[in-house]
Amino acid sequence: MNHLRKPVVGLTGGIGSGKTAVSNRMAELGAHVIDTDLIAHQLTAPGGLAIPALIATFGPQCIQQDGAMNRAYMRQRVFDNPDERKQLEGILHPLIRDEVGAQLQKDTGLYSVLVIPLLIEKGGWMHLLDHIVVVDCDTETQIKRVMDRNGFTREQVIAILKTQTDRQARLSRADLVIENNSSLSELIEKTDWAHGEILKLRLN
Ligand SMILES: CC(C)(COP(=O)(O)OP(=O)(O)OC[C@H]1O[C@@H](n2cnc3c(N)ncnc32)[C@H](O)[C@@H]1O)[C@@H](O)C(=O)NCCC(=O)NCCS
Ligand SMILES: Nc1ncnc2c1ncn2[C@@H]1O[C@H](COP(=O)(O)OP(=O)(O)OP(=O)(O)O)[C@@H](O)[C@H]1O
Incomplete structure (x- = not known):
């Protein structure tokens, strides 16, 4: 990694694994999320760049x-139809990359955290990243949390999970793993530890 600038961390994990909970805590600790x-x-959103x-x-x-x-409506269409999912991604991903590039320039925190659900699945992110953090939990826990949070059926969550990479493939790319099978307070503790590890990268 380049030691003259602040680290850029890629944070990934499957649907409902806890990325938002982790990144919210990192923001509280001073990261630029x-x-x-x-x-x-x-x-x-209304008037959004992708709408036309x-x-x-x-x-x-x-x-x-x-x-x-x-x-x-779009969830129903794309998680049942790989061609339409690729079309939607083809519209959104280039615009997302442009906006990530712009936000990275702002560099307002101790380090930057890019929260990217499809970091492993989609190429083109690695060159931006110094360190990869994976949030991981059992698949059953993921399913239950997403059903509770979104009101989805089990089948709907499984359809989304099937489009994402498997846990082992994701874990094999991790520099650091935050395991999230227990309570939210334990997740906060583990995130605080990960934050300390990331700050050490900066001092290396
Ligand atoms: C399919 C859409 C309409 C569903 O919207 P919804 O409000 O239900 O989900 P939301 O956008 O909040 O995403 C929640 C989670 O779904 C999963 N997910 C989203 N998009 C994808 C995808 N293309 N492939 C696999 N999983 C996905 C991720 O785990 C994500 O964290 C929406 O996710 C979308 O527009 N996806 C395409 C953009 C994309 O790839 N986003 C991922 C960030 S790069
Ligand atoms: N350790 C935990 N204990 C209980 N609930 C949790 C825990 N971790 C996360 N949750 C809850 O599970 C849900 C999913 O967590 P979160 O939104 O952080 O995941 P995510 O990876 O960002 O999800 P998505 O991929 O859908 O964006 C949320 O409702 C969150 O409050």
Whole structure:
């Protein structure tokens, strides 16, 4: 890694693994968090940069009355249809990358954390990253947490999980693993430890 600048950390994990909980804590501790899910939501909000291309590709029915992308409708379409998922990613991912690049320039924290759910699945991120942190929990726990949080059925969560890389493949790429099978307070403790490790990188 380049020792003359602050570290850039890639934070990944499967759906519902705890990325947001970890990155929120890192932000509290002084990290500059750049969340690609949040950017994707902004791009698809009313007036968002991706809206014209979404209408051209998926038709006006993909937009709800307030002008935002209809997420439930698109979720149904893309997690059942790999070609449509690739089309949606083809619209959003280049715009997400541009925005990540812009936010990285701001460099407002002790280190930057790029929260990227599809870090392992999609190429093109590694050159930006000094360190990869994986949040990991048992698949059953993931399923239960997403069902509770989003009101999804078990089948809906499994359909999303099937489009993501398996845990072992993700773990094999990790420089640091935050295990999240127990309580939120333990997750905070582990995140505080990870934060300390990342700060040591900066001092190396
Ligand atoms: C499919 C969409 C409409 C579903 O919206 P929804 O509000 O239900 O989910 P949200 O955007 O909050 O994402 C939640 C989680 O779903 C998973 N997920 C999202 N997109 C994808 C994808 N293309 N492939 C696999 N998993 C995905 C991730 O674990 C993510 O953290 C939405 O996720 C989307 O627009 N996806 C394409 C953009 C993308 O790839 N985002 C990931 C960040 S790079
Ligand atoms: N250790 C834990 N104990 C109990 N609930 C947890 C724990 N960790 C996370 N959760 C809850 O599980 C859900 C998923 O966590 P979180 O949103 O942080 O995951 P995520 O990886 O960001 O998810 P996504 O991929 O969908 O964006 C949230 O409702 C969160 O509050």
